[in-house]
Amino acid sequence: MSFRIRDTSRSFSSEHPELLSRSERIWLFAEQHRGAVISGVLLICVVMMAIGGIFWWQQQQEKEALAMEHQAGQLYLDRSLDDPDKAKENLNKASALYELILEKYPNTSSAELAWYFLGNARAESENYTGAIEAYEKYISSFRDNPALLGLVYQRLGSAYILNGQRQKGMETYSQALNVTGTLNKDQIIFEMAKLEEAENQTEQALTHFKQLQDEYPASPYVNEAIMRIRVLEPPKEIPEAKEENAAGTEVPAAEQKD
Numbered sequence: 001m002s003f004r005i006r007d008t009s010r011s012f013s014s015e016h017p018e019l020l021s022r023s024e025r026i027w028l029f030a031e032q033h034r035g036a037v038i039s040g041v042l043l044i045c046v047v048m049m050a051i052g053g054i055f056w057w058q059q060q061q062e063k064e065a066l067a068m069e070h071q072a073g074q075l076y077l078d079r080s081l082d083d084p085d086k087a088k089e090n091l092n093k094a095s096a097l098y099e100l101i102l103e104k105y106p107n108t109s110s111a112e113l114a115w116y117f118l119g120n121a122r123a124e125s126e127n128y129t130g131a132i133e134a135y136e137k138y139i140s141s142f143r144d145n146p147a148l149l150g151l152v153y154q155r156l157g158s159a160y161i162l163n164g165q166r167q168k169g170m171e172t173y174s175q176a177l178n179v180t181g182t183l184n185k186d187q188i189i190f191e192m193a194k195l196e197e198a199e200n201q202t203e204q205a206l207t208h209f210k211q212l213q214d215e216y217p218a219s220p221y222v223n224e225a226i227m228r229i230r231v232l233e234p235p236k237e238i239p240e241a242k243e244e245n246a247a248g249t250e251v252p253a254a255e256q257k258d
Helices: 008-015 022-032 033-077 082-105 110-124 129-140 146-162 166-177 184-199 202-215 224-232
Strands: none
Touching: 033 082, 033 110, 033 184, 082 110, 082 184, 110 146, 129 146, 146 166, 166 184, 184 202, 184 224, 202 224
């Protein structure tokens, strides 16, 4: 007949856990719930692997989008005036690549510039409706880059005007002037003034030319603004000098001698 020797230390530990140290309690809990602990460790490993896989996938997406953005940028810039057909072909290819970036990699950092340059490419192809769509999509999606946001507003305003929507274009220009951090406000004011001058709205044009002169004296557009002010501003009336002792003016008696 065999006898089973009782492990008194394990029995004592289980019956009196309050007498154990912190580390001993942890080991006791792990031993008592071995299956749950193993399952938990495996679950954590799976979650960590999933997070690592997502991170790796995102990095791959960024890498592929950046390579496509670089290729599109080269095509966009490679448009020689000596070969207009080739230039048009490159512009269309660049547009197609920007559209592909937005289709395949909409959540990458390349998507921001893709919307901007897609709008530019469409505008240069005289597809102003498509350009407006791209610029508006940029404005609704990206607000953290005020310098580029100002350029987008300016391009959007120009696209509206070229599309025959003058009032909408001027409103867009005004919105751009209210964006904090916009670096091209002087150019926007200048374009507003030139447009008003072309439409014989002299007073409004003068207001904007003077605003440019006063608020942006270092702007590269200020010299032309000063010249336009001189041309548009009506000449000031100079009062005629009064002639003393004119004909018909009586000479005081004290001065009449001899």
